Amino acid sequence: MVDKTKVGFEFPAYTMRVEEAKIAEFAAAVALKDNTNEINPIYCDAEAAKKAGYRGIPVPPTFMTSFFFLTGGLKEIIRTLNIDLGRLLHSEEEYEYLGQIYAGDVITRKMRVVDIYERGKKDRGGRFVNVTVLETEVINQQGKLVGKVRSTMVER
Amino acid sequence: MSLIFEEINIGDVLPEYTAGPLTRTHFVRYAGASGDFNPLHHDETFARTVGLDRVIAHGMLIMGIAGEAISSWITQKNLRKFHARFMSMTEPVDWDDLDGTAKRATIVVTGKVVNRFEEKGEKLIRCDIVVKDLLGSRKLDGYFIAAFP
Numbered sequence: 001m002v003d004k005t006k007v008g009f010e011f012p013a014y015t016m017r018v019e020e021a022k023i024a025e026f027a028a029a030v031a032l033k034d035n036t037n038e039i040n041p042i043y044c045d046a047e048a049a050k051k052a053g054y055r056g057i058p059v060p061p062t063f064m065t066s067f068f069f070l071t072g073g074l075k076e077i078i079r080t081l082n083i084d085l086g087r088l089l090h091s092e093e094e095y096e097y098l099g100q101i102y103a104g105d106v107i108t109r110k111m112r113v114v115d116i117y118e119r120g121k122k123d124r125g126g127r128f129v130n131v132t133v134l135e136t137e138v139i140n141q142q143g144k145l146v147g148k149v150r151s152t153m154v155e156r
Numbered sequence: 157m158s159l160i161f162e163e164i165n166i167g168d169v170l171p172e173y174t175a176g177p178l179t180r181t182h183f184v185r186y187a188g189a190s191g192d193f194n195p196l197h198h199d200e201t202f203a204r205t206v207g208l209d210r211v212i213a214h215g216m217l218i219m220g221i222a223g224e225a226i227s228s229w230i231t232q233k234n235l236r237k238f239h240a241r242f243m244s245m246t247e248p249v250d251w252d253d254l255d256g257t258a259k260r261a262t263i264v265v266t267g268k269v270v271n272r273f274e275e276k277g278e279k280l281i282r283c284d285i286v287v288k289d290l291l292g293s294r295k296l297d298g299y300f301i302a303a304f305p
């Protein structure tokens with residue numbers, strides 16, 4: 001059964017610094033490169049980033065996911081929403097880019113539960129899965145909302 | 157490559173972006189980089205307890221690879237929105253059966269322009285993206301919106 005009472009729940013805000021080395025590591029991981037010498041230089045070289053029109057070293061498009069995982073988000077949602085890790089599936093992810101995030105920024109993420117519902121399974125009549133939708137505001141050290149994340153989690 | 161707004165037409169297909177074959181080492185590197193240490197992605201014994209034969213890729217690794225494809229098509233700072241729906245699991249290559257498993261572990265990102273419009277003074281395009289493996293199995297459906305300042 002889904003626990004609708006958690007809709008609207010706000011998780012504690014977390015603040016973390018965007019480390020330069022972590023950007024390069026992430027860029028290498030999604031480019032399937034063994035080391036950071038092989039990645040797009042905008043993700044590891046401030047001069048290359050400036051030449052490409054960035055104020056500093058930018059983050060790759062899906063980097064905002066790390067503001068969830070590196071702050072213990074996975075364990076937190078499992079505990080708070082009483083989800084079984086073995087049945088948890090990530091079903092959708094959406095990023096809205098409202099500003100740039102650079103190396104050295106101090107980012108605060110504010111996550112809340114925006115929806116919980118049951119969804120019927122197409123292939124298995126009468127069976128339902130629990131769906132949880134989370135929204136996160138990503139705010140930089142100047143208080144600017146630089147991104148929004150919408151994550152849909154399914155307990156199969 | 158960089159696209160020019162005036163030269164883009166609805167229906168245009170973007171260059172295919174191929175990545176892989178994905179290995180367990182790629183999963184471990186992504187786990188460390190992103191902080192997602194769900195054991196489903198690196199610990200085979202855990203994967204078996206939930207009914208899987210082996211570890212699977214993070215959906216977010218597949219989305220991250222799609223993000224690389226997008227960055228190869230447009231200037232990343234002009235990205236306005238990126239949406240992904242995860243369609244099926246991706247298994248890594250087995251080193252003791254490379255020929256038999258490389259296709260399931262190699263993914264291809266394709267993109268197609270589905271809209272070209274102006275909003276709040278910005279020139280924008282919307283592109284649908286699809287990620288499949290070399291066996292044709294669909295991994296991710298999504299879209300992105302990019303601006304042309």
